Every structure is written in C-alpha cells, then in structure tokens.
Amino acid sequence: MTFRRVLIANRGEIAIRIARACREAGLESIAVYSDADRDAPHTCAADRAVRIGAAPATQSYLSIDAIVEAARATSAEAVHPGYGFLSENATFAAACERAGLVFIGPSAGVIQRMGSKVAARELMSSAGVPIVPGVTATDQSDAGILSAAGQLGFPVLVKASAGGGGKGMRAIRDEQSASELIAAARREAIAAFGDGTLYLERLIDKPRHVEVQVFGDSHGNIVHLFERECSIQRRHQKVVEESPSPALTEPVRARMTEAAVAAARAAGYVNAGTIEFLLEGSGDDARFYFLEVNTRLQVEHPVTEALTGVDLVRAQFTVAAGGRLPWTQPEITRRGHAIECRIYAEDPAGGFLPQAGPLLVYREPGGPGLRIDSGVIEGGTVSVHYDPLLAKLTAAAESRDAAIARALAALKRFPILGIRTNVPFLIRLLEHADMRSARVHTRFIEDHALELLTARDTPVEALAAAAAIGPASETLPSSAGTPPSTASDPWATIRGWGR
C-alpha cells in the first residue's frame, strides 16, 4: 500500500498545501490543471503538472475520468482529493480503488454512508451521539406535517428529505404561518430534487457551529484533535474559524470530543474527518447535536495545525499508506489560541457576491505566529469558474485576544486591489465588540450586517495616495462616456470601507 507518487486532484491554495507536504515527506507530486489554470500558481507548485480539460469544473476538476486518466498517464500511485470538487464523492473514491490508486481519505463505503443525511443520523443515534430531534412524517399532507410539527414543538425547521444546500428549507414558528411555508418547502423540494418528501426537525435558534477534528487509522486507532468554532458564516459558508471554542467549558468539551470519537468509531472511520455539531445554550449545561460528518480534510485545518503543532496532511499520507497514527490521544496537546480568516474575492456590501478580475496588487503580510495559505499571486487573474477563496490567514498566539490582535494587524497590511475582497469586512468583524467577547452564533453576520457593512467617508490620506500615483486621464481616451467598470454591473457602486 505504500506509494511514492501522489496526484493532487484539486487546485488553488489546497493543492499548493498538499504539494508542499509531498515535498516534505519525500513524495513526488503531480498537479492537475484546467485550461483556465494553465498559469495558476498551483500548476507549478508540484513536481509535474498535467492538463485535465476545459475551464468548467465539470470538464476538469469534477471529471472522474479525466483525473483517473491523468493518474494512469503519470503512473501516480495515490490521489489526494483536497476539499470540495470530488473529495466527498464516493464514486470517485471507488474509481480510484478500482484503478489501483490509493485514495487519501476514507473508503468509498464510509463516504457514501456519511453522505446520506438519514443514514448518518441513524448511525449516530445508535452510537449514542445526540442528534437534533426530528421526524419524517408518515402522513405527508399539510395536516400530517402540521401535527408532526406540533409533536416536536415549535419552532421547527422543514427540510427536503432528499437534499441539502438550504433548498426546501423553512423555519416555522407557529401554526398560523405553517400551511403556506409547508407548501413553499414542498414546491422547492420537488423543483430541486424531484421529491417533495419533507423532514421536520426542532429549530435551534441562534446555535453555534462547533466541529471536532478526528483521525483514524486502519489499525483501529481513533483520536480527536479538539474542536473548531465555526459560527461566523454567511450563506452557510464559514468565514472565520477558531480554536479553542470560547463557548465550550471543559466538561462540555470532554463530552463533545468523546461523542466525536464514538461517531468516528461507529462509522469505521479511517483518515482525517470532521464531526460537525450544533451547540445550544452555554456553560456546563450547553447541549450539542450531531450535524454531519465531513469525510475530508477541511478548509480550516490550519487552525488545528496551529493549535496542536501537528501536520494533518502528512498524517493523511502515513495513514493512507497503511501506517499507524503518528500520535496517541495523550500526545495531542494544544497551546494558546488560533484563528483563521478566509479571504474571498467577494463583495460583502453586494450580498457577498463572488468577484472575478485582475489582482493588480496582492501583497501578503508576514511575521511570527502568522500563516498564509494562498493560491494566487499579484498580476494573476481570479476567474469566474471556481470558488472565490483567495487565501487563508491563520494567526496563533497565547490567548484569544492576542490571536485576534495578530490577525487584525496582519489584515491591515494585506493589500489586495483590482477586485473587491472581504478583507475590510473581516477587519470590522474582528473588531466588533460581540466578536471580541465571543458572543457569536451562526446568524451573526446577518444580525450585524448594518454595523459590519456601512460605508464610511474616504480619509484625505486615501485621496492623496490616489492622486500621488501619476496623472489621471492619460491612459483612457477622453471621449470615454461612462465611468469605468461600473456601468453594466448592477452590484457595483463605488464604495469605500471605513476602518
């Protein structure tokens, strides 16, 4: 099962992260790229690079055939899927197994079982892991669903049984509004998944999202590497993650990590994975409920690496090659605090809409306790084809306050110009009093949008800097009739960010 040559089936910062780990572990690495990524930084980060197809992900990074063929053509012996794309695709894991490739992750069977919400929930429940009380009503008529909701107790969340991604999801707070919301949820469920079956669960208001990093090997060892607090989200995507979670007391942490290990054991989990929980309430009485298993390396894994000093990707190689976990549970310790900010090409004031365009200026900050994982360079272009994540900034320090201060100081020295990014937004977020005192929940950004997004006046220094950089109007024909770049873009209004 040992391997010497790893194909990295991903792009951007995670592909670069994995290529680095390969080099450090003495493994050969092979990058793959689409036509849009011919000159992308990840393409030259590995020992070799192979073209796998056209720019759309379905024809390249999501094409199982193209990636397995690239592995065959380069005599790769293992495949690291990264996150996103095919990383949680059981068919891909099975295709790798069939092609004689070591898939660096859990088995196809585990990915498939954990990918089904219903199956995962049943398994966790039988393993004694707490789950959110919920039910699929046997009577799917409006009246049947209403009565099931009454039994669970309002407020409830109705969801499409067949799928996720927020489609067909409605919060029902009382009986009066119920029938209209049930009908809307059913319509959406049918439209999105061709199946109108609705699932009901108790709505947990303003929960926190806390997850536990687990790691198993093929010798039956399973450990946890503590939790990550990921409550700061927009559109169900995480923006800031930290560890330790300021919301967990030691007894709750002990119970949650124990439940996560039990969940991983019940699933027969091998390699790196994450057990996500919703946390309700506070103090020693806080309750947590199983949400889902992420059967892959997480975007936010640097938080855990910074906190515990381990190398999760290198451990993935060891375990995938049939080796034992490099650590026993008592050997895994943490020190201080780590916080990660995801830097996206997006317009926070325009509904967090992804942005594409040239990176005219892109200068990463540096310094002690700071880690930047990035997949872009100055002069490069952010394309419309892929996820708008540009970089992850992870700051570690001796306390939460010091880690936040370190992240803030670094963000204020992280100029990215040419496209809109969420850097100014992240600064306001980290400076927010409720963030500093850790009073956060999964709706934090929506609830505080006004304070986080209001534009402020342009300081005279910014105007002076704009004027100092050379004559205006010299590069454009003076007959240009419309202001540049903004005319056809409905979200683009010229806007400045205050500090």
Place this chain on the structure above:
Amino acid sequence: MERRLIITDERGEHSVTVFDDGRVIVDDAPIVTSIAGAGEIRLGPEGSTVAWVATAGEMRWVFLNGSVYELETQSAGRRRRRATSSHSSLSAPMPATVIRVEVSPGGHVRRGDTLVILEAMKMELPIRADTDGTVTTVSCKPGDLVQPGVPLVEIE
C-alpha cells in the same frame, strides 16, 4: 508643475492638487506623499502611514489601514461631463443559471428592485435595477444558462 485633479468617491467630489515634490492638497488640507515602491505610497511628514494604490484607467484602488477605496480621478482641466444614464442593461457577473424572472416588459421598476435571480457557485444572486425606469426587454427565462456580459434585462 502642479496637477489639478477631481477625485470622486461615492459621497461626492474632492478637488486635489499634486505638486512635483510630492505635496498634495486635498480639499485645502496639505499632505506630504512619497512613492515607496511599486504601488506603495508613504504619507505624512515622517512617512509613517503607508497606502497601496492600483490604477485601472481613471479608477484608483486605494488600500489604507485595511480599508479599500474605489475612486475615480479626472484632470480638472479636461473634466468631462458625467454620462447621464437614461438606458441601462443588466447582465450576469459570471456564468449562472436563471432561477426566477421577477419582471416583464413594460413593468416599472425602482432602483434596487430585484429583476432576476441567478444561481452560481451554489448561491442565489439577485440582479437588481441600477436605476428607476421601465423594463423594455427581458431576454432570459428560468432554467437558462447565461454568460457574463450578455444583457438579461434592459431598462429605460
């Protein structure tokens, strides 16, 4: 030699004078500037404040203390009149699928009204009117895959 500029931000216009020695006067306030590197400007008498600037045509992107400002610059002498936009055409910012169309030709819309809802990158993206007016053309329907730059709705 001095250069006189008009710089526009979203709140309005500022008149700026730039001297060859790096002194800049912004709305009567004097500031000393010096170029520290590619796109890097030092500000203040000790040069203790640093800003980064990128140029895209008449537009200036400025990064200062973690804030980003998108500014439009014009030579004061060659000031052109701002185009008064009586016609507006709205398109997708990226390849996307049309989920819903909320307007039809002849309908009146106000600036900020949602016209079309797109889906891309697992997210719903509302296309909003950038001006008050009457919808003249709707050239998409639910389920269409649309490309950036192709007009979806036109307003007059």
